[in-house]
Amino acid sequence: MTSDHDFSVIVKEFAERVYNHAYRMLGSRENAEEATQDVFLKIHKGLINFRGDAQISTWIWRITTNVCLTRLANKTKNTFPVEYDPINEIADDNRTANPEKIFLCREDHEELARSINKLSPKEAAAITLFYLEDMNYTEISDILEIPMGSVATVLHRGREKLRALILKSEGIKL
Amino acid sequence: MTCENFQQELNLLLDKGSAKALPDEMQNHLSTCSHCNGYRNSILSLHEQLSLIPRAKPSKGLMNQLLSIETTVNEIPALLSWKYDVKRALIFLSPIVLIFLSNYLPTLVGTLINLGILTAGLVFILTTILKPMFFSRY
Ligand SMILES: [Zn+2]
Numbered sequence: 001m002t003s004d005h006d007f008s009v010i011v012k013e014f015a016e017r018v019y020n021h022a023y024r025m026l027g028s029r030e031n032a033e034e035a036t037q038d039v040f041l042k043i044h045k046g047l048i049n050f051r052g053d054a055q056i057s058t059w060i061w062r063i064t065t066n067v068c069l070t071r072l073a074n075k076t077k078n079t080f081p082v083e084y085d086p087i088n089e090i091a092d093d094n095r096t097a098n099p100e101k102i103f104l105c106r107e108d109h110e111e112l113a114r115s116i117n118k119l120s121p122k123e124a125a126a127i128t129l130f131y132l133e134d135m136n137y138t139e140i141s142d143i144l145e146i147p148m149g150s151v152a153t154v155l156h157r158g159r160e161k162l163r164a165l166i167l168k169s170e171g172i173k174l
Numbered sequence: 175m176t177c178e179n180f181q182q183e184l185n186l187l188l189d190k191g192s193a194k195a196l197p198d199e200m201q202n203h204l205s206t207c208s209h210c211n212g213y214r215n216s217i218l219s220l221h222e223q224l225s226l227i228p229r230a231k232p233s234k235g236l237m238n239q240l241l242s243i244e245t246t247v248n249e250i251p252a253l254l255s256w257k258y259d260v261k262r263a264l265i266f267l268s269p270i271v272l273i274f275l276s277n278y279l280p281t282l283v284g285t286l287i288n289l290g291i292l293t294a295g296l297v298f299i300l301t302t303i304l305k306p307m308f309f310s311r312y
Contacts, residue, residue, distance in 0.1 A: 011240045019232035033236050040240045112220075113227045130189070131224040137189065156185040163220050 007044055010060070015040070017133065018064050024128045025068040026075075027117030038067045054142070061133075061143045065125050072121040115165045122146075123158035130155055175203045180210050181217075188221050268295050 018039050023032035042063050050059060116124050125144060129135045135143070137151045146154070180203050187193040196204065204210055268291075275288055 007244045008241055011237070011243075015232055015237055015240050016229065019236065020229045023230040024227070029230075032230070033232070036232065036236060037239060037243075040243055044243050109223060109227045112223055127224065132227060132229070152186060152189060155189060156182065159185065159188075159217060159220060159224075162224075163216055166220070167216075 007047060010043060010047075010056075011040060014057075014060055018060070020132060021061075021064055021128050022068055024113055024116050024132060025121075025124045026071060027114060031071060035064075035067050035071055039064050042067070058139070058142050061129070061139075062145075065129070065143055069121045069125060072117075072124070111169075112162070112166065115162050115169075118165060119158050119161055123154055123161065126151060126154040127158040127162070175199055177203075177207060177210055177213075180204070180207070181213060184214060184217065188217065193218060193221070265295075265299060 015036065019032055019036045022035040022039070023029065026032050026035060039060075043060060046059075046063070050056065054062075116127055119127065122144065126140055129140050129143060137148050140151045141148045144151070144154075180200055183200055184193060184196075187196070204214065272288055272291060275284065275291070278284075
């Protein structure tokens with residue numbers, strides 16, 4: 001193990017970001033803590049074989065995202081899916097004049113963050129990587145192992161669902 | 175330009191960080207479509223607020239647990255070393271057992287038992303001793 005890939009250095013550099021990513025994707029501190037431990041166990045186990053073909057950060061984010069996606073998939077198996085009205089299925093005549101006002105007045109970012117884990121696992125991952133980790137299409141496409149074009153679609157769909165969820169929670173129809 | 179086109183283009187511009195200044199075609203659509211006007215405002219606001227979501231911080235306890243992974247995991251093989259000693263002893267003793275059995279059971283049944291023991295011994299050696307030696311990540 002070289003000093004560049006020293007486990008304790010990786011923990012110090014990535015723990016907060018990995019935990020934050022897991023928390024935003026999974027929606028609870030308990031789940032996020034378990035997921036973070038899982039991630040670092042995998043990192044520790046795989047570090048000796050890490051060949052450096054990819055950047056270490058990409059490799060770490062791939063592990064993080066996969067751990068969270070697996071946990072979300074298991075959660076979905078055991079619970080009812082989140083109620084969601086696709087934006088296209090809502091009739092035009094139900095639109096209110098100024099739904100944007102609600103967003104402009106809204107200061108509770110935690111509420112918004114909580115909505116992220118109501119998205120599909122891939123959408124939640126893409127939104128979290130894009131907004132919380134400031135990643136671009138190329139990086140997200142590498143981590144989620146999807147084409148660049150799909151990143152745009154997944155982000156767009158995720159935003160649409162968040163918008164619909166928030167408006168719905170405010171009792172506003174689009 | 176349709177509303178759907180407008181919204182798709184707007185999302186792409188948002189991702190590129192250039193949604194404030196719209197191309198003429200989109201601007202023209204915006205001046206005639208109140209729905210897309212509302213959509214633009216809400217999606218811009220959502221975009222901005224998503225960027226402002228605060229970071230969740232891990233507890234000190236979790237940080238300590240993560241830092242202790244290295245020590246804990248490295249201690250496990252040492253704790254399990256007596257098992258490796260038992261395995262080594264079994265491998266060392268198995269030829270003696272086989273010679274003993276072939277001398278005292280020189281019948282067809284004896285040969286079959288010997289072959290069985292030999293196969294089981296080989297499988298045991300390959301799966302529990304050699305595989306972890308060459309494929310273990312520790
Ligand atoms: Zn329109």
